[in-house]
Amino acid sequence: MRLTPLLIALSLSLPSLSAHAAQKPTRIPDAALATAAQLREQALADDTGWKVVESLTTEIGPRLAGSDADARAVAWATAKFKALGFDKVWTEPVTFPKWERRSEHASVLGTHPQPLTVTALGGSPGGTVEAEIVRFADLAALEAAPEGSLAGKIAFVDYQMKADRSGSDYRNGGAIRSRGPSAAIRKGAIGYLMRSAGTDNHRVAHTGITRFDDGLTPVPSASLTIPDADQLARLLARGPVKVRMALDCGWDGEATSYNVIGEITGRSLPKEVVVIGGHLDSWDLGTGAIDDGAGVALTMAAGHLIGQLKQAPKRTIRVVAFANEEQGLYGGRAYAEKHAADVRLHQIGAESDFGAGRIYAFNTSAPDYARDATRQIAEALAPLGIEYQADKGGPGPDISPFAAQGLAWGWLAQDGSDYFNLHHTADDTLDKIDPKALAQNVAAYTVFAYLAAEAEGGFGSEPRQVRPPQE
Structure with missing residues (x-):
């Protein structure tokens, strides 16, 4: 949506x-x-x-x-x-690239080892990355980071969406999901994590499609549950945090589905x-x-x-x-x-x-x-x-x-x-x-x-x- x-x-x-x-x-x-x-x-x-x-x-x-x-x-x-x-009932074909999710895992390494609950963002490539994370409060902070400052690291955008009747803050949460990975790659990141674009406090991650700008090599990209994002922020307050993220997912050719139409x-x-x-x-x-x-x-x-x-x-x-x-x-x-x-x-x-x-x-x-x-x-x-x-x-x-x-x-x-x-x-x-x-x-x-x-x-x-x- x-x-x-x-x-x-x-x-x-x-x-x-x-x-x-x-x-x-x-x-x-x-x-x-x-x-x-x-x-x-x-x-x-x-x-x-x-x-x-x-x-x-x-x-x-x-x-x-x-x-x-x-x-x-x-x-x-x-x-x-x-x-x-x-x-009257009929179908009209719709063809598109096919993306598949197979498995996903992440964990904190080092002094405070523990599992993290994540889900791959739609469109993410598969792969395993292991690196120190760098936290950003929002997309603007990531985009303002110095060139090359994330070389060999995983970007972590920790923006908390606000709830309201119209869902207006999704424009921010959705932008972090769709534009964040490309912004992170431009700064040198080898992986991307984001606080889920959601307003709950349950340990369930929010997926959704992301995009990679032309000319960039996609990197594994996932969202954390909101409690896990909070956990990472608390761990970062104690010192550097290293995370291992393993995603098995990616594009697999094209598929054809259908618009299904019924009339009175x-x-x-x-x-x-x-x-x-x-x-x-x-x-x-x-x-x-x-x-x-x-x-x-x-x-x-x-x-x-x-x-x-x-x-x-x-x-x-x-x-x-x-x-x-x-x-x-x-x-x-x-x-x-x-x-x-x-x-x-x-x-x-x-x-x-x-x-x-x-x-x-x-x-x-x-x-x-x-x-x-x-x-x-x-x-x-x-x-x-x-x-x-x-x-x-x-x-x-x-x-x-x-x-x-x-x-x-x-x-x-x-x-x-x-x-x-x-x-x-x-x-x-x-x-x-x-x-x-x-x-x-x-x-x-x-x-x-x-x-x-x-x-x-x-x-x-x-x-x-x-x-x-x-x-």
Whole structure:
């Protein structure tokens, strides 16, 4: 999962004045609003979302992109869409480099020998390094280190992420994971350790993808559990610390997975689609419940509930279980590339990829002519405890590549206060999901998707180039 910087998100919401000046205002009919109210209450009492995420996490478990389990997840999703009554189900291929984790070990050597609990960062090479560690308080301190000062040493970045509802500090924690190894290599380091990009205090490490800049030779890179990072800091206060780290992991050719897509066909504008979804892959330590089994399940459930109506919505509801989000938005990028010519046929898109906490805020990128329709959706969401925040939000991760080409987006903000206690860890398991909170999410996505599909007019999707959000 990644976050969208606010300024970029806002830039996506700015309409072209000349393009929209003559647009007729978008509105949602009263009959659709009445149906949405019924759907909302039905969804709150329905357990389809829970049943779907229970099935995925129990029958498939961890789903590292390119693994055998990933292939089984694709088959699972295809069958689940059909079982839930989607009238059109298909797959679209997504090819990417394949990374594998086999084993990982680390320990303190010398006067105070003891094991450390670590996990390799996705994209790390394998290898064994044994060297003194040098601690840095944050990424800026590492980047400011003198050239050559880490020659023959292991860099250790000890930044503690801060928890909040929006998860805003992930921009710092995520940057330490993605940019830190390259910064360490430039200073001469032979290995890289970081305090996990998390907010828990459990002895479980947080993985996640890292990158190595072109021209650099990658080095073994791993994250420490937060208690182990604290332990290292205390040991360093007593004197130099030497660590041995052995990682067995690395890239192994290419793999092909699939975006799995299910549709509820619209009654009068079937070629126009409202897109919702989550990503099907997960990291390999837990069972991918909050990241992102919940997103897949709740959007499948929303489509299913809309599909049970006696009259189909005006536009098609399309639910996408995206491939390999975790290692670089591969599924989202593939979808945007394949459907680039059909931006205008995409009414609006939204992705759930921030756990299963209750949704507390809503907005869209709609231009002025569709703002009243956004407010109508917000009013239908208000009984769920969701506030309209007209100046906030952005596209979800896998939606962002298409939003960069002009797709209108919806933002349904989940409470992530404890999300980074679990994110990319062995603790990401089904028991962490609150069924009632999940049902609230299902209700919100059901209302949003149905009303967007029933709107008289659009939400601003049009071909245009916008700087893509950065991971």
